[in-house]
Each structure stands twice: as C-alpha cells, then as structure tokens.
Amino acid sequence: MSHPLLEKAIAAGLVPGDAHVETPESRPWPVVLLTALGAWLAAIPLLIVIGLMLGDTIIHSVAGPYFVGVLVLAAAILLLRGQDIPLFVEQLAIPALMVGPALIAYGLFTHLPSALACTLLALLAGGLTWAIPRPWLRVLLGAASAALTGCSILIWIKNGHSDTHSELWLALHTLFLLWLLACAVQYKILNNGAKALIAAAFESFFTGWLLVILAGLAFSSGMTFLAGASLSNSVFAEIMHEAAPQSATSHSLFALSSTLLALAAALLMGRSWPALRSYAFAAVILAALAWLMPALGAVLLALSISLMAGRWRTASSAGLACAWMIGAFYYQLDWTLANKALLFMLAGSLLGAIAWRALAPPAAASTRTMISPQQKWGIALTAACVLLAANIGIWQKENLIARGQPLYISLAPADPRSLMQGDFMQLNFQIPFDTPAVGDISNPSRPFLVMKRDKQNIGSAQRIDHGEPLAADEFKIELSPKNGRWVLVTDAWFFKEGEASRWAQARYGEFRVMPDGKALLVGLRGDGLKGL
Incomplete structure (x- = not known):
C-alpha cells in the first residue's frame, strides 16, 4: 500500500526501503464490545477456579502471591504479544493482566512498607509498557504508574501535619517535573526514526502519566x-x-x-x-x-x-x-x-x-452585516416573549403576597451559609415526621401538608394529606421537590453578602398562603415573631 508519508520517510532514510503500511483490521465496536463481554464472562469463573485450586496455603505463603502473579502476568503478556491473535483471546488476556499485578501487589503490601511497595509497582507498570504492544494499554499503565508514584511520594513527604493540600500539591508537581524530564528526553534522544518503537511506547506511557497529573491538579x-x-x-x-x-x-x-x-x-x-x-x-x-x-x-x-x-x-x-x-x-x-x-x-x-x-478581519476586508426584516421581527418577538413570561411570574408572586394569609413556621437548625448564588441561609422547617421521597418529579401532582394555625398564625404540621376531610382549623400547603425530597415551598433564604449575623437570629419563616395551598416565603422573623 503506497503512503505519501512512508515514501518521504524512505527517501529520508528513516525507514527501510521495503517498509510498508499494513491495512488495519476492521473491528466494528459492537463486535468488540460483545466479544469483550464474552471473554470477561469466561475469564472470571476461570480465574476463580484457578484460585480455588491453588488454595489458601499458596496464596498466603511468602512466595505464593509472587509466583502465581508472575505466572498469570506472563500468560497475559504472551497472549497480548502474539501475532494476529483472535479478538476473543486478546480480551481474555485483559483480566489476567489485572489479576497478575493484583497478586503481586498483595504480596508487596503484605511484606514491604507501603511507599516501597508503591514504588516497585510503579516500576512494574513501566516495565509492562515495553512488553505489551497495545497503545491504549500503555496509556492505562502510564496512568497506573503515575498514581502509584504519587502515592509513594505522598507517603514519603507525610510529616504528621494535617495540611493535605500542601502534600498533594508537592506530590503532583513532583510528578509534573518527571513528566517534563520525560518530554526533554523524548525531544533530545528519541526524536529520530531509528528509535521509533521506543518513542511510541514512551509517548503512550507518559500520555497516561500526564492525564493523572491533570486530574489530580483539578481534584486538588x-x-x-x-x-x-x-x-x-x-x-x-x-x-x-x-x-x-x-x-x-x-x-x-x-x-x-x-x-x-x-x-x-x-x-x-x-x-x-x-x-x-x-x-x-x-x-x-x-x-x-x-x-x-x-x-x-x-x-x-x-x-x-x-x-x-x-x-x-x-x-x-x-x-x-x-x-x-x-x-x-x-x-x-x-x-x-x-x-x-x-x-x-x-x-x-x-x-x-x-x-x-486577534480574530477581527482587516479593515479592508470587513463588510457591513445587514439584518433582514424577518430577523428583526424574530428578535423583537423573542424579547417580548421573555418579558411576558417574566412579568406573568412577577404578577403571580405579587398577587400571592397581597391576597395570601400570613403564616409563621418555626425553623430547625441547618447549615447557615453557602456560596452558590451569593450568601443564603439553608432553611429546615420543623416537621415532626418524614415527608415522602420524591419519585417522578415530572408528575404534575404534588403532595400537600396538613397544618394548623394558632392565634399568632404560627403553623404546626399535622400529617401528609391523603384526601381525608380537613378539620375546621386545618388547611393545606403545597410541598415542592428539592434535592430528592419534598420541602415546604423552599429550603433557602437569600440575603445580601455581609448580613449573615442579622439573619442568623431567624427563628420563624414568614409565608403567604392561598386557599388552594399555594405558598410563598416572604421573610424571616426572630424570637417572638420580631421582624429582622
């Protein structure tokens, strides 16, 4: 198969003259997925049977985990290094590739200090990179090696203090310096065709290494x-x-x-x-x-x-x-x-x-953008719809505030501050029983809470409404879904930043309630219903 890049490489003397590009085997992803599923279903019982045959005596002996782990790992490497191996056999080797190092890790962590065990396992992952000619597996091995090396560094620099972030920062940046060193080696030493196979393994391995660093830095x-x-x-x-x-x-x-x-x-x-x-x-x-x-x-x-x-x-x-x-x-x-x-x-x-x-076109090439009448009408209609929807919502709330009956409900302790949308109090109203869990939130019907109101308009929850007749002094208030549970209208009260001490004195939530159960939180009250 003729390839322009290959012809240039042959002309430059980077590859032999008889080199050729093989046509990659076509493996549709559904076939790969089904074959991998079958291989894993066959491998797991097989590995369990092998473990039972070996018995606890071998596994728990000093040399047992290493002996069995090396055998399983060697079998996996031989399968993966085979030429033109069937897809089923290739996928069958993946569980063995996981079980072998897992047994070796069991032995290392049992007999050696954790930092040394992590270091040896990281070196093992690096060695497997050169033995397994699969780029995606090399990326995973690089990621595993980086994670193990990072754990080893964290253990070494642990000094008894609780500053976890500092230790994590140092470990991740040490990994990053090692990655920079690898980039320099790749650029200075491996940047020629004679070492293309080594460079390919190097590239895949340190790609996985870098991905772990990026994930760790984002995590930190x-x-x-x-x-x-x-x-x-x-x-x-x-x-x-x-x-x-x-x-x-x-x-x-x-x-x-x-x-x-x-x-x-x-x-x-x-x-x-x-x-x-x-x-x-x-x-x-x-x-x-x-x-x-x-x-x-x-x-x-x-x-x-x-x-x-x-x-x-x-x-x-x-x-x-x-x-x-x-x-x-x-x-x-x-x-x-x-x-x-x-x-x-x-x-x-x-x-x-x-x-x-940087992206602006030169003045000579710029042209005036014309907006058609249809586009103008579309913009105007969209703006009108947005204003209409917003004002309808405002009118509904204003009507509820003006015509709703006042109701005060005592607060229970809750986290007083969050940072999602400015400062706000997370509210937890006192209900002496659990509200039902939210099932299908898309269901238009919402549960109601049956309450009583005393002479001061302080409400007390009685039960969840199941359609029973209400007593003369009872009324219903609609619940709202929030974070997987039903809450009383809302679970938050927003306020201006810096006023936390003012609202920390709140003891009651002030509501306006309509006869149909619609309610709105309009304020918070302190001890004795004192306004804040």
Whole structure:
C-alpha cells in the first residue's frame, strides 16, 4: 500500500526501503464490545477456579502471591504479544493482566512498607509498557504508574501535619517535573526514526502519566463552579471539599511556582509561534490568575507543550482542567463574592478584547452585516416573549403576597451559609415526621401538608394529606421537590453578602398562603415573631 508519508520517510532514510503500511483490521465496536463481554464472562469463573485450586496455603505463603502473579502476568503478556491473535483471546488476556499485578501487589503490601511497595509497582507498570504492544494499554499503565508514584511520594513527604493540600500539591508537581524530564528526553534522544518503537511506547506511557497529573491538579483545586449543586450530596464532592485549599494564596511558594510555570508556558508559545508575541499581555493576565490558583501554572505549561507537539487530546484535557480550576476559585473563602466577580469580569474582558483583536478581519476586508426584516421581527418577538413570561411570574408572586394569609413556621437548625448564588441561609422547617421521597418529579401532582394555625398564625404540621376531610382549623400547603425530597415551598433564604449575623437570629419563616395551598416565603422573623 503506497503512503505519501512512508515514501518521504524512505527517501529520508528513516525507514527501510521495503517498509510498508499494513491495512488495519476492521473491528466494528459492537463486535468488540460483545466479544469483550464474552471473554470477561469466561475469564472470571476461570480465574476463580484457578484460585480455588491453588488454595489458601499458596496464596498466603511468602512466595505464593509472587509466583502465581508472575505466572498469570506472563500468560497475559504472551497472549497480548502474539501475532494476529483472535479478538476473543486478546480480551481474555485483559483480566489476567489485572489479576497478575493484583497478586503481586498483595504480596508487596503484605511484606514491604507501603511507599516501597508503591514504588516497585510503579516500576512494574513501566516495565509492562515495553512488553505489551497495545497503545491504549500503555496509556492505562502510564496512568497506573503515575498514581502509584504519587502515592509513594505522598507517603514519603507525610510529616504528621494535617495540611493535605500542601502534600498533594508537592506530590503532583513532583510528578509534573518527571513528566517534563520525560518530554526533554523524548525531544533530545528519541526524536529520530531509528528509535521509533521506543518513542511510541514512551509517548503512550507518559500520555497516561500526564492525564493523572491533570486530574489530580483539578481534584486538588476543589469543586468547580456550579458542579457543587449537582454533586453536593455525593461522596466525591465531600472528598474534593476536604482536599481543596481553604485559601488560594495560603502558600506564597506555591503561588510563585505557579506563576513561573505560567510564564514559562507563555515563553514557549511565543518561541514556537512568533505571531503570539504581540499578545503578550494575555500571558500577564494568565500569570496573575496562576498566582491566585497554585495548580493553574503547571496545567498551562502542559497545555502549551501539548499544543506545540500536536497532542490535541492531551491539550483538550489540559484545557478542561484549566476551566475546572478557574471555576473552582469561585469557592475560595478568603475572597468576597464581589471581589471574585470583579476579578473574573476584568480578566475575562481583557482576554476577550485580546481575542477579538486577534480574530477581527482587516479593515479592508470587513463588510457591513445587514439584518433582514424577518430577523428583526424574530428578535423583537423573542424579547417580548421573555418579558411576558417574566412579568406573568412577577404578577403571580405579587398577587400571592397581597391576597395570601400570613403564616409563621418555626425553623430547625441547618447549615447557615453557602456560596452558590451569593450568601443564603439553608432553611429546615420543623416537621415532626418524614415527608415522602420524591419519585417522578415530572408528575404534575404534588403532595400537600396538613397544618394548623394558632392565634399568632404560627403553623404546626399535622400529617401528609391523603384526601381525608380537613378539620375546621386545618388547611393545606403545597410541598415542592428539592434535592430528592419534598420541602415546604423552599429550603433557602437569600440575603445580601455581609448580613449573615442579622439573619442568623431567624427563628420563624414568614409565608403567604392561598386557599388552594399555594405558598410563598416572604421573610424571616426572630424570637417572638420580631421582624429582622
């Protein structure tokens, strides 16, 4: 098969004259998926039977895990290195490739210190990279090696303090320095055709290595903007909250390192693409952001190196990590929301102006854009619909406030502050029984809470309405779905930043309720229904 790139390589003497490009085997993904499923279903019982045949005596002996693990691993390598092996056999080797190192890891962690065990396993993953000629497996092995190396570094630098973020930052940046060293070796030593096979394995392995670094740096930055709303109840969100820095500028050394890495990224980009030098002010803005976000500088440098090398997938991953980190700065508690908004508005405006200048066509080539009458009518109609919908909602709320009956419901303790949409109190109204779980929220019918009102209009919950007749002093109030449960109208009260002490005195929620059960929270009251 003739290939232009191959012909140029032969002419330059990089590859032998009889080299040829093999036609890749066509494997539709449904076939691969079904074959892999069948192989895994066959491999798992087979491995269980082998484990039962070996018995506890061998597995729990000193040399047993290593002996069995090496045998299983060797079998997997032989299968994967075979020429033109069937797809089923290839997929059958993957479970064995996982079980072998798992047995070796069991033995290492049993007989050696954890840091040394992690180091040896990382070296094993690196050695397997050269033995297994599958690029996607090499990427996974590189990721495993990076994770194990990072764990080893974390264990070594653990000094008994509780500053988890500092230790994680040091471990991740140590991994990043090793990746930079690997890039230098690849550029200086492996950048020729004679070592193409080594370079291919090197490239796949350190691609997985970099992906782990990017994920770790994003993880160490904390939860990004708006992701906390959908992940607020997950274990993942709690872990990220614990690992996240409580102050973006708590470590000046980290901030300085991040800034220097961001400037290095700008210098490399300017050296590779001289046209970018006229937009050097953008580098200053990014360096300033890197000072505030200690993990951003390394990701910007990884992004620039990936772009210069044409590694578009890793560049996309680095760009995604940058966006995550910038969004995570929203949750830093040592800045007020107003100052953070001002920072992002200023940085975004300056970067947008630079981008507009770079993308703007020359004056001679610009043409006046004409808007047709249909487009004008469409814009006007859209604006009218938006205004109509907004004003209908406002009218409904105003009508409820004006005509609804007053009702006060006592508050139960809850988290007093969050940072999603400015400061607000998370409310928890006292209901002496559990409300039903939300099933299908799309169902238009909502449950009602039956309540009583005393002479001061203080309401007390009685039961969930199931259609029973109401007593003379009872009324219904509609519940609303929120975070997988039914709540009383809302679970939040928004207020101006800096007024937390004022609203912390709240003891009652003030509602307006219509006869059909529609209700609206209009305020909070203190002890004795005193206005706040």
